[in-house]
Amino acid sequence: MDGQQPQIGDLRRNLDDVDTGIVGLIAQRMRLITEIGHLKEHGTSAIQDADRERKVLAGVEDVATELGVSASLVRRIFRELISESVAQQGSRLNGPAEGQLRVAFQGSAHSFSDAAARKHLATQGATGEPVGYGTLREVAAALLAGEVDLAILPIENTSAGSINEVYGLLREHELFIVGEETWKVDYCLAAVRDVPLSSLSRILAPPEGLEQCARFLQSLPNAVPTSYFDTAGPMSAVAAAGDPSVAAIGSVEAAEAQGLTVLRHSITDSGDNYTRFVVLATAARPVDARIACKTSVILSTRHEEGALLGCLEILSGSGHSMTKLESRPRPGRPWEYLFFLDFEGNVAEPQTAATLDELRLAAQYLKVLGSYPAKALRHQARPGSLPDAAETEGPAETLEPAETLEAVVADQAPPARRSGSHLLVDRASRAADTVVQVGDLLVGGDGFTVMAGPCSVESPEQIAATAKFVRDHGAHVLRGGVFKPRTSPYAFQGLGWQGLDLLVAAGRETGLPVITEVMAVEQAQRMAQGADILQIGARNMQNFDLLREVGKLDRPVLLKRGLSSTIEEWLGAAEYIVAQGNQQVILCERGIRTFERATRNTLDLSAIAVVRERSHLPIIVDPSHGTGLRRYVAPMAWAARAAGAHGLLIEVHPSPEQALSDAAQSLSFDEFAALMTQLAAVPGISGRRQDQAPV
Numbered sequence: 001m002d003g004q005q006p007q008i009g010d011l012r013r014n015l016d017d018v019d020t021g022i023v024g025l026i027a028q029r030m031r032l033i034t035e036i037g038h039l040k041e042h043g044t045s046a047i048q049d050a051d052r053e054r055k056v057l058a059g060v061e062d063v064a065t066e067l068g069v070s071a072s073l074v075r076r077i078f079r080e081l082i083s084e085s086v087a088q089q090g091s092r093l094n095g096p097a098e099g100q101l102r103v104a105f106q107g108s109a110h111s112f113s114d115a116a117a118r119k120h121l122a123t124q125g126a127t128g129e130p131v132g133y134g135t136l137r138e139v140a141a142a143l144l145a146g147e148v149d150l151a152i153l154p155i156e157n158t159s160a161g162s163i164n165e166v167y168g169l170l171r172e173h174e175l176f177i178v179g180e181e182t183w184k185v186d187y188c189l190a191a192v193r194d195v196p197l198s199s200l201s202r203i204l205a206p207p208e209g210l211e212q213c214a215r216f217l218q219s220l221p222n223a224v225p226t227s228y229f230d231t232a233g234p235m236s237a238v239a240a241a242g243d244p245s246v247a248a249i250g251s252v253e254a255a256e257a258q259g260l261t262v263l264r265h266s267i268t269d270s271g272d273n274y275t276r277f278v279v280l281a282t283a284a285r286p287v288d289a290r291i292a293c294k295t296s297v298i299l300s301t302r303h304e305e306g307a308l309l310g311c312l313e314i315l316s317g318s319g320h321s322m323t324k325l326e327s328r329p330r331p332g333r334p335w336e337y338l339f340f341l342d343f344e345g346n347v348a349e350p351q352t353a354a355t356l357d358e359l360r361l362a363a364q365y366l367k368v369l370g371s372y373p374a375k376a377l378r379h380q381a382r383p384g385s386l387p388d389a390a391e392t393e394g395p396a397e398t399l400e401p402a403e404t405l406e407a408v409v410a411d412q413a414p415p416a417r418r419s420g421s422h423l424l425v426d427r428a429s430r431a432a433d434t435v436v437q438v439g440d441l442l443v444g445g446d447g448f449t450v451m452a453g454p455c456s457v458e459s460p461e462q463i464a465a466t467a468k469f470v471r472d473h474g475a476h477v478l479r480g481g482v483f484k485p486r487t488s489p490y491a492f493q494g495l496g497w498q499g500l501d502l503l504v505a506a507g508r509e510t511g512l513p514v515i516t517e518v519m520a521v522e523q524a525q526r527m528a529q530g531a532d533i534l535q536i537g538a539r540n541m542q543n544f545d546l547l548r549e550v551g552k553l554d555r556p557v558l559l560k561r562g563l564s565s566t567i568e569e570w571l572g573a574a575e576y577i578v579a580q581g582n583q584q585v586i587l588c589e590r591g592i593r594t595f596e597r598a599t600r601n602t603l604d605l606s607a608i609a610v611v612r613e614r615s616h617l618p619i620i621v622d623p624s625h626g627t628g629l630r631r632y633v634a635p636m637a638w639a640a641r642a643a644g645a646h647g648l649l650i651e652v653h654p655s656p657e658q659a660l661s662d663a664a665q666s667l668s669f670d671e672f673a674a675l676m677t678q679l680a681a682v683p684g685i686s687g688r689r690q691d692q693a694p695v
């Protein structure tokens with residue numbers, strides 16, 4: 001013991017030195033950003049350069065991987081640094097720092113609103129202590145009465161949706177939007193001391209906390225949840241009561257400020273849970289045209305058919321991309337609506353000003369709430385590409401709007417009879433290729449998407465190592481079975497839900513979306529909460545109940561071809577999914593059963609040409625199950641790409657011989673790396689439409 005103390009002390013001193021060094025490097029980075037900002041002040045170029053940001057993130061992730069540091073951690077840190085840099089350059093262009101500002105928010109100290117207010121002050125280079133008020137209405141009143149310079153109010157949450165009262169305040173009062181902020185809402189559970197969760201009898205939480213941690217709360221059968229007024233209040237109530245059987249839900253900062261012990265971190269049901277705040281003032285503020293802006297308006301339309309559509313067309317026709325459309329009732333006018341519209345653009349730009357004039361003429365009422373620097377924008381999705389092609393590729397093309405479905409979603413009722421004779425999945429129903437969006441990734445169209453990983457998730461180490469390797473060698477999606485359809489009931493059946501958690505964790509760590517097989521109707525909903533793509537396996541291709549179930553979910557589905565199914569039956573199965581409303585279907589050719597025994601299945605590559613002619617859905621190829629033997633996987637993968645497939649599904653394992661399922665067909669890491677290099681040299685024709693393909 002004695003000998004150890006000085007050692008720990010030394011190490012901690014070293015750690016302190018490293019931390020000081022990190023802060024020093026951040027300061028150095030900020031100075032460089034300031035210098036670049038000076039140059040931009042004299043130019044006309046935009047402050048934000050998405051391409052450059054992507055390269056910076058990819059570069060630091062590579063370094064992290066080389067050094068054995070979590071790429072996901074490094075990505076998160078650099079995202080923060082970059083957004084801070086952009087905000088700093090932006091506020092410089094917009095004039096000098098504002099000095100002391102009084103900002104009102106709803107709630108008490110250490111609530112998420114307080115944190116967002118502080119973040120806003122910091123990015124403005126301003127100082128000041130945010131002031132908490134009891135209700136949203138009181139915050140607006142304080143701003144209107146001149147008690148404060150700015151107010152910051154939550155307007156939407158990425159899981160709970162819009163906060164209607166704030167829309168009401170914007171409609172009722174002379175308030176203008178001068179900024180927005182986002183805050184990651186990460187709830188924890190805390191109590192006066194460390195107690196087992198089973199001993200808790202009551203849990204205090206703000207209403208939105210109860211809603212956003214519902215699944216976690218269900219896992220505590222003995223505790224009664226109680227709604228409390230704001231995000232920090234429950235923590236102070238628990239601290240004041242001093243009763244160890246009562247816990248609170250709130251931010252870690254609020255728990256720490258009250259001297260509470262955190263019993264469980266990150267209990268929010270959806271990991272990516274953000275609240276967007278609007279910063280309000282009593283007058284609009286001009287923003288430099290080089291800063292990427294959003295503009296918000298309130299609009300009511302004339303009593304004419306297609307009036308709203310006409311207004312939206314004015315925006316899209318002038319290249320203004322809409323980021324949000326919210327409809328709210330018009331008080332005192334039953335069945336009439338006000339629309340709150342956000343779009344990318346800045347009233348300081350002549351083109352946006354002209355578009356607003358046009359909108360004024362088309363609408364019955366229009367109020368411009370203001371233009372402000374955009375902080376909450378969805379990431380631009382990109383098609384999958386092979387390593388060589390990545391550098392030369394331009395930005396993703398915009399997606400075709402989804403076609404309207406005539407299908408009904410009634411439980412077991414057949415979809416309404418369609419007017420035409422074609423299936424919805426037929427090329428005749430939709431001329432353009434369907435491109436399926438998986439997070440920031442586009443599958444289909446011009447892209448080539450590689451999904452890779454083990455047949456089965458076997459252990460944390462196995463899936464984590466495979467995820468890192470395939471990501472570093474160009475894969476776009478991580479695969480891994482957790483419920484396995486095995487021929488023998490005595491064979492390894494998969495790790496089940498525990499396997500899903502491991503797969504999802506590996507995906508998060510590497511930034512890869514994940515795909516896994518759903519075998520039963522009862523699994524579908526829960527699977528969709530973790531998996532980014534739901535796989536329907538060959539054996540379930542005609543499990544019509546399962547197809548209908550995934551057709552009701554808002555999750556991309558990969559539909560494998562059945563072992564002895566014709567292409568017509570396969571497209572019929574896809575129709576079951578699409579007819580329920582879910583058009584995000586990717587087909588996967590994985591070989592069919594023929595008299596041939598030299599390979600596990602006979603990979604039907606002609607299906608690529610046939611499917612692309614008959615259907616608008618993307619098609620990828622699985623040469624692993626298609627051949628069953630690892631030495632044939634690469635040649636069939638090249639052939640699939642050359643024949644026009646939109647991607648591949650490949651089984652990869654750190655030690656294939658030891659794989660608990662499909663050992664003979666799994667590629668080793670080296671074999672996968674070699675395949676990816678060779679693939680880039682094979683010309684794909686996936687970008688061309690069938691009628692343009694060489695014959």
Ligand code: PEP
Pocket residue numbers: 455481485536537538539560590625
């Ligand atoms: C799999 O992908 O692991 C699988 C079981 O595939 P298939 O349904 O094509 O046999």
Ligand code: MN
Pocket residue numbers: 455456625651661662
């Ligand atoms: Mn398999």
